[in-house]
Amino acid sequence: MAIQDEMRQVAEGAREASRTLSRMPTEIKDRALKEMAERLLQQAGWLMQENEKDVAFAKNLGLSPAMIDRLTLKESTIRDMADGILEVASLPDPVGKVTSMWRRPNGLLVGRMRIPLGVIGIIYESRPNVTADAAALCLKSGNAVILRGGSEAIHSNIAIGRLLKDVLKETSLPEAAIQVVETTDREAVYELLQLEEYIDLIIPRGGEDLIRAVVRQSRIPVIKHYKGVCHVFVDADADLEMAAKICLNAKIQRPGVCNAMETLLVHREAAPRFLPELARKLRESHVVIRGCEETCALISDAEQATEADWYREYLDLVLSIRVVGGIEEAMDHIARYGSLHTESIVTNDYANAQRFLNEVNSSTVLVNASTRFSDGFQLGLGAEIGISTTKLHAYGPMGLEELTTTKFIVYGNGQVRT
Amino acid sequence: MAIQDEMRQVAEGAREASRTLSRMPTEIKDRALKEMAERLLQQAGWLMQENEKDVAFAKNLGLSPAMIDRLTLKESTIRDMADGILEVASLPDPVGKVTSMWRRPNGLLVGRMRIPLGVIGIIYESRPNVTADAAALCLKSGNAVILRGGSEAIHSNIAIGRLLKDVLKETSLPEAAIQVVETTDREAVYELLQLEEYIDLIIPRGGEDLIRAVVRQSRIPVIKHYKGVCHVFVDADADLEMAAKICLNAKIQRPGVCNAMETLLVHREAAPRFLPELARKLRESHVVIRGCEETCALISDAEQATEADWYREYLDLVLSIRVVGGIEEAMDHIARYGSLHTESIVTNDYANAQRFLNEVNSSTVLVNASTRFSDGFQLGLGAEIGISTTKLHAYGPMGLEELTTTKFIVYGNGQVRT
Structure with a gap:
């Protein structure tokens, strides 16, 4: 036939x-x-x-x-x-x-x-x-x-x-x-x-x-969904210990999957206190860092990120890091380079938490939790047939x-x- | 440009x-x-x-x-x-x-x-x-x-x-x-x-x-939605006065729209009591009838329907009528010739009403009401941007x-x- x-x-x-x-x-x-x-x-x-x-x-x-x-x-x-x-x-x-x-x-x-x-x-x-x-x-x-x-x-x-x-x-x-x-x-x-x-x-x-x-x-x-370029934004007001735990989990726990973090955005005020220590822990797990200029100034062995890196889904032990001026700049970065998959904010600022949840229109948006929860079982759907980043019919x-x-x-x- | x-x-x-x-x-x-x-x-x-x-x-x-x-x-x-x-x-x-x-x-x-x-x-x-x-x-x-x-x-x-x-x-x-x-x-x-x-x-x-x-x-x-080939099924047990009112409304009130009835299915037991009187009323409104053989035997001036007529959206004062042996045959007809738009059953039989609602998977399914209610305003959505007969995202x-x-x-x- x-x-x-x-x-x-x-x-x-x-x-x-x-x-x-x-x-x-x-x-x-x-x-x-x-x-x-x-x-x-x-x-x-x-x-x-x-x-x-x-x-x-x-x-x-x-x-x-x-x-x-x-x-x-x-x-x-x-x-x-x-x-x-x-x-x-x-x-x-x-x-x-x-x-x-x-x-x-x-x-x-x-x-x-x-x-x-x-x-x-x-x-x-x-x-x-x-x-x-x-x-x-x-x-x-x-x-x-x-x-x-x-x-x-x-x-x-x-x-x-x-x-x-x-x-x-x-x-x-x-x-x-x-x-x-x-x-x-x-x-x-x-x-x-x-x-x-x-x-x-x-x-x-x-x-x-x-x-x-x-x-x-x-x-x-x-x-x-084509890819998951998932972001974590660490706000000025974040509990930095919690932020480190979430970032390590999001990047390292299973780097080859679509809900792993690919880009970390850090508030300029938090960066000097946060990034050097985080880099040390990432290094222990063999994560390669590609950073913006400010990141490279804070992390000696970071490579310089190219424009193309911000769009990249590494699915590997590689992380893009950018220092930003605040939530506005973080959300602009996500809107421009993101893939509508999953984004998380780590913050203790009530207004920023609400703004991020309301204004970031990716299929899963989290406050103070790892991007790795963007998964049918983890969110409580009981099963998962796939993930959608097309807004029609199903999203997430x-x-x-x-x-x-x-x-x-x-x-x-x-x-x-x- | x-x-x-x-x-x-x-x-x-x-x-x-x-x-x-x-x-x-x-x-x-x-x-x-x-x-x-x-x-x-x-x-x-x-x-x-x-x-x-x-x-x-x-x-x-x-x-x-x-x-x-x-x-x-x-x-x-x-x-x-x-x-x-x-x-x-x-x-x-x-x-x-x-x-x-x-x-x-x-x-x-x-x-x-x-x-x-x-x-x-x-x-x-x-x-x-x-x-x-x-x-x-x-x-x-x-x-x-x-x-x-x-x-x-x-x-x-x-x-x-x-x-x-x-x-x-x-x-x-x-x-x-x-x-x-x-x-x-x-x-x-x-x-x-x-x-x-x-x-x-x-x-x-x-x-x-x-x-x-x-x-x-x-x-x-x-x-x-490509078209609306909407059906009304008049069951053996129907209140025939209600059935006539619903059929006339579904066909005549605004024949040029997608939720008007295009095909009427009538239970064999109800047909002799129902069809001649309905035909008289349809005739008053200048509706042309295209019927199956049994319909033509009951309505003298009905034309013989062709196979293609059962698929047809007339958008006009024309109606296909078929006599069927029961709900099973009616639902088979709808599954074969229908357009997943809107279907209604007129019945006083509780089990048949439930079966029709559960088993007919058109975008709007009604019991004892006109197909003309398949409309965003009439169903209470407050507005209507369109009707979908594709099951993805929105249906109806x-x-x-x-x-x-x-x-x-x-x-x-x-x-x-x-």
């Missing part, structure tokens, strides 16, 4: 399945999820065998050890996948929730009810656990899902998909509710991205290049509710318009 | 203005809106003079009387525009509202706060009152707006835009918060639709062809809240991740 027809068949199947799924009781969805977790554990041996094919191929290709590590399914990775699915089963079902209801003067009772989006396409790279995570979140929220992973993980993804589909069949759920695209033909992605009449939302997960390619090609709405970490929309429901007793 | 540079300058100006506007107090926005309403009334004579240029041109071109009517600014149209702006001024400001707030186990206080989307582009046709309506809604919700109307209304749109901008200047609001594109070059639309780094949302208002062209060209998210009629998004705000006292 031509790739175009094949993808259309996949998408039509998903659309059909989504209609059944949208009215499936929570109980049945949860029973299937629990069974899926069980099945992954039972079939761990077979999964690792299938995964071994991908790993061997990746080694032959000479992929980096880091990439091979992300690709490899171990007993512990499979256990984590199963736990993740059980966690999703335990969350409240957003579907059918009436979020508000009001009475109109003519007696109509009007409300908004959560419903699934329909069909969601996930385009992702290397890590096969995304297959199980994303499938579970979509199933719980009543959406059919089409999963298109990278060719380097194809055997692993197909194997996980087969197990999940077996469970769907056994629990009388439509099999096409979870589909792993089995071809590694690159055209398949392009073809999927054209099928706006069947697919409601595309979520790309991976590097900026992958995401930009998806946005360029898609006719379907895409929810994404996305949980189960963000995989739904609301329709208007209206209870009348014969009302007509006059 | 090349058209590309001109549009980029417009969009950059809007982006800059949106930052100022996003933190503008409600008072100042409302004062400007009231002054704008006043100004339109004061300058009604001049507006009608400018409008006369468009009308004369349209007459020369031989446009239809209906189009010329929509284009013409009369004293009463201008008064309606002013009233519309005052109404927007009286609505609550959605910006800054904290929609929910919760405490995390580590003490973090996490909430979601409404913020403006940023910059909104409106692409519309013929009716110059959209210029004032859309500008008012965007201003109130803290968004900068770029208005691109049709070339047939260019003098009217520029004139209205000038008055609104004068008020912005006088009230110290950024002038670029409301911009009317002054060139009629068709390239301008294409260029605007590429500027995803400056414009957050595009709302096209007009016919299906305009909307499809915008969706095809845009890199920016578009909220739209859109009011001021739908021109905002939410960011996460977090109050901490030194929390870091472990």
Whole structure:
């Protein structure tokens, strides 16, 4: 079959399945999820065998050890996948929730009810656990899902998909509710991205290049973030001990993720007391500093930052530091160089804390806390399907509710318009 | 200046203005809106003079009387525009509202706060009152707006835009918060639709062809509905007098709008008692009926409906009627031929009413009420910027809240991740 027809068949199947799924009781969805977790554990041996094919191929290709590590399914990775699915089963079902209801003067009772989006396409790279995570979140929220992973993980993804589909069949759920695209033909992605009449939302997960390619090609709405250039602003009035603790956590605890701090802004009044001591601690953790002129004057081994550095998402033990004249200059810097992801202010000044929260319109804005909390689990959403820095539909970490929309429901007793 | 540079300058100006506007107090926005309403009334004579240029041109071109009517600014149209702006001024400001707030186990206080989307582009046709309506809604919700109307209304749109901008200047609001594109070059639309780094949302208002062209060209998210093929299902158990009243209202009260009924589905048990009498009343209002075979057997002068008729949005005194075996068949028909806009069931059967509300996932679903209530004002949103049948971001009629998004705000006292 031509790739175009094949993808259309996949998408039509998903659309059909989504209609059944949208009215499936929570109980049945949860029973299937629990069974899926069980099945992954039972079939761990077979999964690792299938995964071994991908790993061997990746080694032959000479992929980096880091990439091979992300690709490899171990007993512990499979256990984590199963736990993740059980966690999703335990969350409240957003579907059918009436979020508000009001009475109109003519007696109509009007409300908004959560419903699934329909069909969601996930385009992702290397890590096969995304297959199980994303499938579970979509199933719980009543959406059919089409999963298109990278060719380097194809055997692993197909194997996980087969197990999940077996469970769907056994629990009388439509099999096409979870589909792993089995071809590694690159055209398949392009073809999927054209099928706006069947697919409601595309979520790309991976590097900026992958995401930009998806946005360029898609006719379907895409929810994404390109990068996270997260800022911490240490105000004149900050508790400097707290500020150091937050900065170290934001930079070092996990430097390779999108909510790590990339740029530190320090109030001119606090800089001489704060920066030399912070630099010492950063040095202990092998963090390289790229500073503005004033920063370099205070930190002897800092490199001079270039204009391009202020836009940079290092995802590494590197930090840009700029000394600023106050909150106004800090917010201007964030507006100009930021990525609308996550920003934090450390301050004891009440007015500045409120101003920062109100005026910085990044997707997560914090006072006196690490940027690393910008995460669906940490913020209390119970799960995370991705992070959006596009303001439409969802902004910031996305949980189960963000995989739904609301329709208007209206209870009348014969009302007509006059 | 090349058209590309001109549009980029417009969009950059809007982006800059949106930052100022996003933190503008409600008072100042409302004062400007009231002054704008006043100004339109004061300058009604001049507006009608400018409008006369468009009308004369349209007459020369031989446009239809209906189009010329929509284009013409009369004293009463201008008064309606002013009233519309005052109404927007009286609505609550959605910006800054904290929609929910919760405490995390580590003490973090996490909430979601409404913020403006940023910059909104409106692409519309013929009716110059959209210029004032859309500008008012965007201003109130803290968004900068770029208005691109049709070339047939260019003098009217520029004139209205000038008055609104004068008020912005006088009230110290950024002038670029409301911009009317002054060139009629068709390239301008294409260029605007590429500027995803400056414009957050595009709302096209007009016919299906305009909307499809915008969706095809845009890199920016578009909220739209192509058409409204709205259904009423009269169940076996319906109060037939109520059903007739609702059907007549849904079809006849204003047939040219998207929430008018286009297809009537009637339960086989009710059809013989219901359809002949309804047909008589429809005939009095000159409604042409296109029916299925069973319908034609019950209504002598009904035409035979073709397969294509079930997909059709007539926007006219024409109605498709199909007899169905029950709610299941009615919902299948809606899923297949519907446009996700608005559907209503007329029934006294409690279980069927609940099933229809829960399982039909159109953007507005009603029980025992006319489809004509699917409208931002009628549902109680206070205003309407458009209707969406795309499930992302907004689904159904859109009011001021739908021109905002939410960011996460977090109050901490030194929390870091472990």
